[in-house]
Amino acid sequence: MMDFYIKQVIIHQFRPDDTELHLATSPIELTPRLDDYFRKKLSRVFSEEAKRGYFEANSPFFAKIEDDLAVSSQTIAKLWREAFVISENQKTNDLIFIQFDKDGVSYFAFLRLALREHLAHIIGEESPIQITQNNLPSAAQTPDEALVVNLTSRQYYLIEKRIKHNGSFANYFSENLLQVTPEQSVKKSIKTLEHTAQKIAENFNQDDFTFQSKMKSVIYDHLEGEEELSPEKLADQLFDSNLTARLSFVDQVKETIPEPINISDIDHSRQTKKLENQKLSLSNGIEMLVPTRVFQDAESVEFIQNQDGTYSILIKNIQDIQSK
Structure with a gap:
């Protein structure tokens, strides 16, 4: 407290x-x-x-x-x-x-x-x-x-x-x-960032599960290690290979969030907790709960798109398996 x-x-x-x-x-x-x-x-x-x-x-x-x-x-x-x-x-x-x-x-x-x-x-x-x-x-x-x-x-x-x-x-x-006009809350700002990123990804045909997972990972990393949420920094990581998408994301975010979102003076643990795990539902009925900190780690998990359009998931370096 x-x-x-x-x-x-x-x-x-x-x-x-x-x-x-x-x-x-x-x-x-x-x-x-x-x-x-x-x-x-x-x-x-x-x-x-x-x-x-x-x-x-x-x-x-x-x-x-x-x-x-x-x-x-x-x-x-x-x-x-x-x-x-x-x-x-x-x-x-x-x-x-x-x-x-x-x-x-x-x-x-x-x-x-x-x-x-x-x-x-x-x-x-x-x-x-x-x-x-x-x-x-x-x-x-x-x-x-x-x-x-x-x-x-x-x-x-x-x-x-x-x-x-x-x-x-x-x-x-x-x-x-x-008689004031306050900034929107961090909770609502994060929803704005997520919604805008998804809309940009759809426009550039990038909106698949890998982008959704990447978006959650990027926001999680910023909440864990930064003092503010910067639209420019988020854009660089979300759309690293597409300059037009980066600029579009920043422009659209700044219509409602003109300044970086300060997170150093508040408790944002609830938002962090929501993002610390990612749940995947596969078409064969398997459900996976993947910690966000290892989601982008190629030494822990790898998502492979096969030539026929299906996906394979490779989980690596497992030292122990328990049934729960």
């Missing part, structure tokens, strides 16, 4: 029955278990799911973040309610405001957690299995919405959900509350 030092936590609540805020006047007492819960929640914001950007120096929202957490939390909670109350799908929400340090730098966080109903076994009751209200989600779950701000650099990390209003959906959090 990332190293967070939590200073204060204040929790307000929004209830859909009266659409009003129930404002706390003081911070909660931080027990070790609560401290662990909120640190896990914060760590989920520094992830591949977060959109990122920087507040301008004259940002009206950033100006609302004050040293006094009680004051700024109430101000921002009221602004959030004004933006959120139009939503057609309202639940009871805890609005959690946190002052914390990360790597010696001061941060501000606003987490929205939709509370849940759960079945609970309550001893001593005539009906021991009852529905309990206003349960917090598990620590491992990503907050329903979240904003974390580096108070020195004004960089923000944003998890947001669209709300439905008058039959349409809107990113009310970034557009109305924060």
Whole structure:
């Protein structure tokens, strides 16, 4: 887990029955278990799911973040309610405001957690299995919405959900509350890279299983060994023998991702894990799970295209075989 030092936590609540805020006047007492819960929640914001950007120096929202957490939390909670109350799908929400340090730098966080109903076994009751209200989600779950701000650099990390209003959906959090246009998340950016690479490969008749596997291997290597995902570097490896394809890939990617994607400040382990193995389904019913790190290693596995158009797979240098 990332190293967070939590200073204060204040929790307000929004209830859909009266659409009003129930404002706390003081911070909660931080027990070790609560401290662990909120640190896990914060760590989920520094992830591949977060959109990122920087507040301008004259940002009206950033100006609302004050040293006094009680004051700024109430101000921002009221602004959030004004933006959120139009939503057609309202639940009871805890609005959690946190002052914390990360790597010696001061941060501000606003987490929205939709509370849940759960079945609970309550001893001593005539009906021991009852529905309990206003349960917090598990620590491992990503907050329903979240904003974390580096108070020195004004960089923000944003998890947001669209709300439905008058039959349409809107990113009310970034557009109305924060008034910013964030970069798309690393998770979505990787999907854009994959989709664009596949489309270019189709245009140049390269879209077969070897290209799909090469694409996953290249992105995996960049996630493992680089601080950013560079469209130019990816193009050089994906389309190394085709200059036109390389240029087309870079041009199309930069329409939605104008700058290299920084991955050094977030936890992208989920994306890496998705790419660490490649599953192949063969026409004869055999399925293979090949670690990405050996996929391009000719000393470990070789894919051979036969003259009749079929494929052969040669697996090499096997020291031991076990049946599982």
